[in-house]
Amino acid sequence: MRFDNRLLDEIRTRLTLSDLVGRRVTWDRRKTQPGKGDYWACCPFHQEKSPSFHVDDRRNRYKCFGCGASGDHFTFLCETEGLSFPEAVERLAEQAGVALPAPDPQAARREKKRAGLADICEMAAQFFQGEFAGPRGGEARAYAQKRGLSAETLREFRFGFAPDSRDGLKSYLAAREVPEAAMIEAGLVIRPDDGRPGYDRFRGRLMIPIQDERGRVVAFGGRTLLPDGQPKYLNSPETPLFHKGAMLFNAHRARESAFKASEAVVVEGYLDAIALFQAGLPNVVASLGTAFTEDQILRLWKFAPEPVICFDGDAAGVSAAHRAIDRIFPVLRSGYSFQFCFLPDGMDPDDLIKQRGLEGFAEQTGAAQALFDVVWDREISVARLDTPERKAALEKRFDDLIGTIRDERVRRRYQLDLKFKLSNLFFEQARQNRRQGKKDQAESQSFGKPREGVSESDDFGNERLVLGLCMRFPHLLDRYYERLARLPFENELHSRFRDVICRIIDQIEATPVADLTSDYDEPLRDLMYEMMLETIGFQQQKHGAVFSLLNHRFPLLKSNPPEDFVEAAFLHFLDVLELNALEDELSGELSTSDDQLDEHSWQRIQALSQDLSRRREECAREEAELAERAKKIRSAPPAAAVVH
Incomplete structure (x- = not known):
């Protein structure tokens, strides 16, 4: 539904934005000036300790100067409660005492038609439930019992059975005066092209209703009960009610719990989602067996800022994750991403729950990889870096993928992290090529010492610390580039190293990393490699612990500070x-x-x-x-x- 701007303005005028936002934040007394309509708080969209979230009652706008989140009354409600825009308008209009206009006649007709189709789907769900409980549903009940589904779960998800009959459902609906054309439009009956009578789409299958975010039955998923039956899973076709690429199974149950916990888990199949829900994980949804679409991605972000997508650990699961990545990248935005969990090879979520329980599943999702790491592994695992051309090809693949990100802030952040990670990779490879046969243990003996042989000045440690932070958090270098570029360094090699990383920032899109790092002398290369080890860490032989001098100089980094x-x-x-x-x-x-x-x-x-x-x-x-x-x-x- 489209809403007139005058209506939206009236709602904004009647509701003070600071009152709406104030339900979720605590205003900072030092910076806030209520008389001027000027409010400050810690941002509700990301973790921070100092207030950078600003509400301006005069302009009816909010903005976080930390993560970039911004908007008005309606945006805030959508982002904090997971509502759609029309739902937010309806909610605030009710609070403001503003009457919403009646929908236009054409929209009203469409909604009436959809409601009629939903009524037909509801009748079908009741038919399937009756068959599941009846004498013909014995095989379906046995399969559900084999899957370990409880009676409570079967009732909650309204499991059913479609009898192996040509017109069992069709006759049931016809007896209730449902026209055959409506059955076809609802995706329940198929009409052959040769003019023969229509027949039931679902036959001999365990039936699971698919519900929209309002809880209405809008489609069905049917699993074959035959060992070699094909297809194994059959979903309803696209209908005016059901758009597979825009829906998430179990969304209406999961939305509230996912939003409150800021956590959502996404699995590939609805039976996996049901098994996890039964085990005690309410914030789980399934993707209905299709590749992720932009609509599903945006909908998931209304549940949680970084949902965990759970894939099987086999080749098919990894391939599905890679397809999802290509869909996710264009719509990435500040504060929103995805994590990827790959289960042990050969196991799906249902198997894992049965063997290790919810705690075992939580261990797997707790170790989920960040999106950037999955992309890095995907490209590096197939890359050969033995020639300049192949290095350039790898960098171009990353550049092409990152170039699809529409959000300028996120795209810049990815470019920075990528350039520095590639520089580390190329430094390490070049060093290994020059120093064949040398042991890591021999190198670690001189680890962190200035190679040029000068004594450490009072500033040596602070200079190393600043450079190390620039390497680990390139956005800091980008944000304070000019200040760092003119900073006087005591150590000559530190100064040269600073110039190198500033050049990477300055020429981030113009010059390939391999070109930036190819013509430096041995002392500078050695320092680059040391900095890489200091920042990323190296494997100590004793206790096998990962240790980095950056963490040693700044121990709080080990606590993952904000x-x-x-x-x-x-x-x-x-x-x-x-x-x-x-x-x-x-x-x-x-x-x-x-x-x-x-x-x-x-x-x-x-x-x-x-x-x-x-x-x-x-x-x-x-x-x-x-x-x-x-x-x-x-x-x-x-x-x-x-x-x-």
Whole structure:
């Protein structure tokens, strides 16, 4: 239904946006100015500790300056409660006391027709349920018992049976004055092209009703009961009620629990979804056996920001995941993605639940891979990198895929992460080619030490820390590129390395990574490899533990701190390096002034001293605030990583 802008404006006028949003957030008292309609809070769409979410009552808009989420009354309700736009309008119109206009006659006719088809599907569901419970349903009941389905589950999902009869359902509906044309339109009866009488679409099958998000029966899935019966699963055809590419099985049951938990699990078959639901996982849906469509992807994001798609661990499951990736990439947006869970080879969710219970299944989904990691593995697993041309081909495949992302912010983030990950890969390969026969143990003995043989300065550790954070979180380098580019580094190799990674950022689309890293001398290559190890980690022989010097220098990274904390710490480390450079500059001015001190030099020394004093106070305050936040992060229960 289309809504007139004047109607939407009237609803916005009658409902204060801050009142609506205030039900889900706590306003920050320091920054909020209610008299000006200016409100600030921590964002409800992503984890953060400092308020970057802004509501402007005068403009009826909200915006998060952290994750980019923005919108109005209707958008907020859609994003926080998983409602469709028409549902949000209806809900807010009722709250505002605004009457909605009657639908136009043509839309009313279409809705009446759909309602009529839904009534027919409901009759069919009752027929199938009766057959399932009757004398002809014995084989179907035996199969359901074999699958371990309880009587309560059979009732909840309204299991049925379609008798192996040409016109069992057709006769049942005809006796209730349903025209054959309506049966055909509902997808229940097939009319042959040769003019013979129509016959039932579903025969000799276990029947499972497919319900829309309002809980109405709109279609059916039928599983054959014959060992060699084909097709194994048969779904209703496309009808005015049922669009396979836009629907998710069990969505009407799963939506509320998934939204409250911010977690959703997606499986391939509806019997798998039913088994998980019975085991105690209410927030599970199934894709009805088709490749994911854009409509399904967007609908899943109304349930949870990062649903877990669960695939069988065999070749077919991996192939299905790869097809899903190509559909997902174009519609990626800030704060929304997918995770991928590959079950042990040969097992489906139902098998896993039976063998290991819900805890075993949760272990598998808890180890789900991020979308970026699945894409990386997909491309690297088939790539040969023994020539410049093949390296360029790999980079082009990534570039082509990332280029399909419509959201500019997400596309940029993927480009950055990819370039740095490729640079690490190419550095490592080049080093292995140059140093054949050398042992990893020998390299780890000099790990993290400056190869140029100079002693570590006071700034050495901070410089390494800043560069390491740039490597692990390239978006920080991108965001603070100009500040980092002009930062004075004490260590000459660190300075050169900084120039390299800044060049990657500056020429991210113009120059291939292989070209950027091909002409550097041995000391710089060695440092690049060290930085790669520092950032990603290397395998220690003792205890087999993964360890990285970046985590050693910044131990809180092991606690998966929120992204805004990492950014605040990064800025603090930049401040410290700038402060040290300022102290060096003041020392230089003072030593020069020993010989001759004029008024201009004195004024400059005073200005530097005042600036230095101010910066010291700011650094001390930042350090205290970070320490306080770090204490809370360490004491918090373990959580999934939010930084990538």
